[in-house]
Amino acid sequence: MPISPTRNDALAVQLDNAINNKTKPLGSLGVLEALAKQLGLIQNTRAISISKPAILVFAADHGVVAEGISAYPQDVTWQMVENFLAGGAAINVFAAQNSCDLRVIDAGVNHDFGPRSGLTDRKLAHGTHNFAQQPAMSSELCDTALATGMALVAELEGNVVGFGEMGIGNTTAAAALMHKLTGIPVAQCVGAGTGLSAEGILHKQHVIEAAVAKHVHATEAHDVLATFGGLEIAMMAGAMLKAAELRKVLLIDGFIVTSALLVAARMQPAILDYCVFAHCSNENGHQQMLEALNAKPLLNLGLRLGEGTGCALALPLLHAAANFLNQMATFESAQVSEKSE
Ligand SMILES: Cc1cc2ncn([C@H]3O[C@H](COP(=O)(O)O)[C@@H](O)[C@H]3O)c2cc1C
């Protein structure tokens, strides 16, 4: 289904007026004013609401870890999934602090968890193939991942969806997607990820450059996704497309989540109307990736974690935008004098 742009000139004027009539100097709530307007346009109303926000954390493994591109071993992916289920990860803490639902999805972790309460099992494979040697996944598997992500979001009740991920090696996949979809040189798309040395970053760059040279034919978004992408990235891209189609607010986290959005935006550019960019990550390349999307992130906290942590931390700002628009008095209702010059 196509995603509709949120543009609605009449509603935009009503929202501007509602914002400007609040008891504050014009424009003085800064970015929160733009956010309130965006939420109004997404929800197609002046009475905006934040209802049952949820963060979906997609986990999967990457065959390209065989090239030595992460500072941590692949087992950390499943071990961190266990940590999410036990409530001990950063995202558990920040989601709980902000009364946000958290859903952990196994999109393709290289580990058998068995039936586990709290884990949404959508495992499509035990990780991807090593894209240094062959495409990460087949075109069919990529389609299945996109469709699975769409179906997951179709079940959600809330009107705000945050996206997070876990997958050792996924900054390499994300950097490759960034390069292919923006044309920015690989050297500017790679970063330290979980903490590579300068030498390690250079090796990561060379692995991606060699893979890009090997898979020159992949240029269209779906092909690029299947060639380099992780299963969690593909499932997230599908989930994002469905969330925008359903006119939900999409909260975008860091480098990897934004790379999934790059793919989704190439498929359906109007998705960007629905995106709130939680933060600018410290991962080298995220700022340029955001610029390529013309995105203005809310926070800049030096985070480089992923898991959806930026989304959870930005959620109070969404509440603030909705609350000021819904609850503040107007100059008229509070009998406050308006600007005199
Ligand atoms: C303990 C731990 C917890 C994490 N939580 C998220 N990531 C983050 O780091 C990984 C990407 O970095 P790279 O591409 O360098 O492997 C992803 O799993 C991402 O979510 C973590 C990484 C570690 C080690």
Ligand SMILES: O=C(O)c1cccnc1
């Ligand atoms: O920006 C991110 O989300 C990020 C950066 C480094 C490692 N993991 C995630």
